[in-house]
Amino acid sequence: MAQEAAEAKIKALSAELKLLRKGLGIQAKTLPSLVGEQLREVCGVQEEDSPGTVRGKVVETLRRLIEKLPESHRGTARIVLGFGTGANERYTQRLERLGTGADRNVRTMQRRADDVIYLIAEAAFGAPWPYAGAAAASDGPWHTSALAVRLTLTGVAQAEVFETRRVVSHVAGLADVEHAISLAGPARTTGQPDLSGLGIDVVAGGEVHSVRMVSSSRVAFSLRPPQPLDAGDEHEFFFRIRLDELPSPFYCCTPEFPCESFDLNVRFDRRKPPQRVWRIDGEFSKDAQDPLPARKPLFLDNAGEVRTGFRDLRPARSYGVGWQPAS
Structure with a gap:
């Protein structure tokens, strides 16, 4: 029956x-x-x-x-x-x-x-x-259906991030998608926040505006699609972030709204590969940079890269890759 x-x-x-x-x-x-x-x-x-x-x-x-x-x-x-x-x-x-x-x-x-x-x-x-x-x-005006990040470590602390993010609107007339990145450490500030070492460029899918510090270690900005999105509309942004300094040896996505998939590729400096690399999977953000917990190890390929992916990311949890730098 x-x-x-x-x-x-x-x-x-x-x-x-x-x-x-x-x-x-x-x-x-x-x-x-x-x-x-x-x-x-x-x-x-x-x-x-x-x-x-x-x-x-x-x-x-x-x-x-x-x-x-x-x-x-x-x-x-x-x-x-x-x-x-x-x-x-x-x-x-x-x-x-x-x-x-x-x-x-x-x-x-x-x-x-x-x-x-x-x-x-x-x-x-x-x-x-x-x-x-x-x-x-019911969890916000939009959510991420797919996120793909390529992180390239070009020096001792320098980094370049290429991010492709597809969002789905839950409301009519969505004109801006708020975004933020954590520097994982206090930005160097003298009086007013100094964002000269941070470059954010939209390569395709709209424009970036209103870049500002929202805390000593968090930078927020807005992504604006070519035209407002209606409920159910999907839109893809592709942008680049350049950092003169990556203060902590990890990279995570900690979504504010639900994220269905996150694929991460990290390319390390082959001259100084990390001693070890590990996967960070759904941890509290305060624990993400802690190197002590036992985690699944990741291994560099012949190009000095590691790849990993996550599905159905929960808001306020961290997902990504951590590593122990070369001594």
């Missing part, structure tokens, strides 16, 4: 998703009114939610469910539901994308679309975790 009930829910959700994919899919203005009973349950939609909140919850939940599919199905799922497609690209046009080479049979493409919809519905009722689409929307 339990299995039959589960299958009935999957079929019901599949039917709702097939209605949702029509027309412009998730980009349709009418999306909030198309959310059926099963999808509302999966996305944590409440009766009092505004249309913008409903959109944000649905888009975020579907995006996370797609990430749970086998890699070979993810691209198809995104196209079918309208992720990353043209603003006016309707379902029949998106369906044509699924044809490859000489295989452009309409029935074949429709079958692929139906299969991937079923897999999404199956994932929705088979996953043991509560969906972040509902939780994240």
